[in-house]
Every structure is written in C-alpha cells, then in structure tokens.
Amino acid sequence: MCVDENTSPQQLSGHDRRGFLRNAALAGAGAAAGSLVLGGAPASAADASPKGGIGRWTPDPTALQFTFAVMPDTQYLYWGSQDSVNRTPQEESFRYIINNSGVADNNIVFMSHLGDLTQDADPSSFQQVDRAFDVLDSRGAAYSVLAGNHDVSGDDTRGDTPYLRTLGPERFRHAKTFAGSDRTGYNTAHIFRAAGRSWLVLALDWRTTDQGFAWADAFIKRHPGMPVILTSHDIVYSDYDDNVFPYESGDPENNAALSEHGQTVWDRLVKENDQIFLTLNGHYWPSGRTTKKNAYGNDVYMHIANYQNRFFGGGAMIRLYHFDLARNTIDVETINPWILAQAPETRNELAAEHARITGPVDNFAIPIDFEKRFSGFIPVPTRPARPAGRVLVRGTQAYWRFDGQGTPGAPLAQGQTIHDLTGKGNDLSVVTLPGTAGDALTWSDDHHPDQPGHGSLRFTGGRNPVTGSYLATSETAPLNRQTFKGGYTIETFVRIPLDWDAGRNGNASMLSRRGAAADAGKQGKNTDPSEPLAQLAITNNGREVQFNHYPLNNTYPTTNWSHGLAELRWWHIAVVNDGRFTKLYVNGAPVADDPKRVSNGLTSLGLPWLVGGHEYAGAIDIVFHGDIGEIRIVDRPLAKHEFLTA
Known part of the structure; x- marks a missing residue:
C-alpha cells in the first residue's frame, strides 16, 4: 500500500495513519530493494539464491487434499523506473508452486496473486513481471492476477494500461482454467478442479465499479454449484499494531475489519452470494483475519496476507491454504521458497527468521464442515434406505433396525417389541427401570448417512441412580445360546451427545450378553468375576469403544x-472375529489396540442379550446414554465390503 490519488480519507484515519507513515519510510527501502544487504554485504537476489530445477504441473484434481497458494504484494521487487528489479525471489516461489503441484502432501492446484505486482506501474517493471510469470506459463500452471493501487490508477473503467497489456485476459487465452472476464478486462474468473469438483476464483480489480460487481454476480449465478474464492487487493484491514515482531494479537481469529471499499464489496457481492466462502486480499499489513455471517447465516472467512514490510520486501513469500476435505479443515502456513532454497548455513539472520512465518495470524487452521457449508448450493445427496432383505447376508443371526416405528420423539413403552428381521425369533422387548421418565427411550429419524435403515433409538440413561430403558431378547431367544465358534461379525451405529458425562455415562454398553464371568467359570488375568460375558461399550476413558469378551478357549x-x-x-462400529483373532473397526478403519491373542467364540450361559443395558453382579448397573442405530449379528467374519455401510 502507498498513498496516491486513489487513497480515500478513511485510509488516512485511524488504523491506516500508521500505515501511511510507515509507507513514507519504506518508500526509500522499496527504491533500494535491488541492493538490500545480505549478510552485511550488498548482494542481488540472484547471488543469494541460485535458480533451482523446475518440474511439471501435475496436480491431482480428485484428491480430497489440495493446496491453494496465495502470493501477496511483491511491489518492492519491481521498481523499474528506479532500475531496481529482483525477479529471483518470485521466480523461486513460482518454481516451488510448480514443483509441489504433483506432491501428494501439497498438491498445489492454483495460485492467486493479490495485486501490487509493481511499485511504480512503469512499463519497464511490467516487462520484468512478464518474464517472471513466464515461469508459470511455461508449465501450464493455473493462476490468477489482479491489479493493485500501485499497478494502476482510478477504477476498472480506466482503459489501457501496462498492467492490462501484460496480465490482462489476452495472457490467459490458452489457459485451461481461464473462464472469462468483464468488458474492461480488469475483473476475471478462473475455474480449477480439486477434490473432484469445480471451484471458482474471482479476481477483482482494486476498485471495482457497478459494472464489475454486476458481471461478477452474474458469473456466480451462471455457475451455481461452485464454491467461490474471492480475491481482490482491498477488502479487510488489520485492526491491531505490529510494533513487535512476530505480529501478535489478542484475538488472532478476529483482528481484521472491512475497509471502506471492502464494505462495498461485502454489500454488493459477498453478503448475498452464499457460494463465496473465502475472501483474500493484500494491500494492508500486518496480516489478519475475521469471519462474518452472510445473509444465509453461513460463515465467510475474510483474510489479509501481506509481507511487503518484511525482510527483502517479503521476498515473494507465499501463503498456502491446505484444504483437507477428509478432515474438514483448511491448514494455513506461510513460507518463503526463495529463502528455503538457500542452504541453511548461508542464510543471514533475517533470512533465517523469514523462511517460515509461524505467528498466530500466519500459521493457523480453519475448521470447516465443507459439506454443511456448501449444502445451500451443492445439495448433499441422501443415500436412500435399503430394504432389510438386501443386508440379510448369509449367516445373519439377528438384525434389529429402528426405522418406520413411529414419529420422531415418540417414546417406547415397557414391553414394546422390536422385531428381529431375520425371522429367527430374536425379538427385543423394552424394559423400563423404576423411577424412569416416560421419554427415556424414544424413536428418532436421525441416522448414519450410510446406514441401511433411516432410524435410531435415543437412550437417556445413566447411573447413580440407575435409570432409563433398554431392550432385551426373550429368555428363549435362539441367539442366547449361540457361541459363534466359526467366527462372527457384530455391527452397530452410535452417536454420543454433548451432555455425555464420564462419571454418569461411562462404561455403558451398546450391546452386552448377560451372565457373570464367575458363573461361567472364568478367572485369571484381567478377569472381573461380576462383569458380563460380552460387552460392546463406550468407556469413561475418553469415550473409547471397548469390546470386552470371554472366548471359549480362555478363562x-x-x-x-x-x-x-x-x-x-x-x-x-464393527467387531470381526475369524475364529482366531478379534478385530475392532471404527468407520471401517482398524484400531491400534487389537490383541494378538487367540479368542475363539463367545462364552454363553444361555441368557439374554441386552441393547443399551449393562448388567453387573446380576443387576442392571447402568443404561446407555446416546443414540444407537441398527444392529446386525452374523455368524461368520465379514469383509469390509460386506459391512452395513458398503
């Protein structure tokens, strides 16, 4: 940022007065960018960092992890009218972006420059910028650029400029990701593929006018299923001081605010377009971020990244947004590839400090439920329910599901029956403990997205005192006598509520088999003589799943x-026993703590199975608290592709 004829009165007041004063001092530093001191002696960027090799542009458009790179203001590297040009840092960053496009941990799919490519908008500066961006063009890399206040004057109706001739739509005519521009050429759209879907990047001029906003709004509406990243030079500014490095803020998640132009961008474009979930800009420093709710009540993450006041004018530092749709997180880091390319022992003190910026405003994570955030314009397909007959695989001994049994919230009464859909007679009946509220066990239409039946039971139980309702097989149910010598698979679905308490709700069972260990003659290490013979429970030790069972072959x-x-x-949750070893799976993934101990079958005293109940020393001592989806028990080991979620 620098004060010129386009600087508004708002920019000279409050937060920006110090920015204005600092700029006056840094103008000289920018003019001397070509001779900044490295290790105490004048040296050019080329002397400090020899050019590295360059690979191919090979991002994976299907991987659920990808990286969106951002390069803010590089103006102090390009002051051609003062014969001060240093392409090397920027070219090194471009090489890094290309070389990491095919690296799985990075998978860089796109790069956006946030404006102020030059300090003086001189044609000689843009000639050098042109040569630097040839590095990206030579490999077909996907990127966008936009004009900052040091690249142009006035608004987007200004007409021809060296910027437009160098980095306007004509440059992108062969780019696969270029999607169009407005009639001025200063506002452009780009579409890249990542995580198996298309993403839209809008690169808007630093002073977009009515026609530019109308074009951008119409472009979004013509692409209704695409998440949008909006880039411009001036949207939010940081509202804290940076007198001490590294930058610190009392609230690193909310230390930015809309600028005067940013308010216009918000009102004219962002607020009513739910597809815009992230905005990025440079112009101001230090870096900062805030989150605002749009008209749909959804979060819009608004970030400023700018390092021009850092060592070597920022050295073409880049901000990396690592999207992880599997973890529902965007991990953000800030690095300087030009410095990282230098041997550590050759870096001077300032270079060593700026290889990576790790303060709370430059290195952080954004938790974001992508599916939920985008559901307003990318509807989440609902997997249809599957008939019971389709999941009654060979060897199914019991199958209990809870869909179609009533309206959500309807309570289950004492003695009410849940039928075993195998037809083998292993029906469940509701058992209600004395002193239990009438709504302690209710129907729900909530369910795991891959659950065959679209329903569940909501248990409101606990201990001290023991209250709640659970379900039990009858005294004569065939399942009671089954010992599963040939192996077995037990599957269920579970959800733990926020009010779950380890003391009151810990060690409650989703499924258990009555009969005390001592009564079955069990003894030896880790044996509790009063505990049930089998129990699939949520422990009080961090809500871990525990399958504790007494096999036939051990005491x-x-x-x-x-x-x-x-x-x-x-x-x-799935428990699979192949006749020798027992494995526990959570969402199809094996757990670490699977004992390498032979455990054949399940010991039985011919007593009932309990759903949501847990017996200790012959009495119910706790009732489950949470939601349980359907349950299937099969008398053989199932492969993962045979699970209920398949």
Missing part, C-alpha cells in the same frame, strides 16, 4: 480398544 477376557469418539457424529 480370561480379550479386550479391544478404539480411539476416543467425538460427540455429535455418527460412528459405524
């Missing part, structure tokens, strides 16, 4: 443990 138990389960998320 002591085998126990499988999972990692901790997050609340308010549906989980698929």
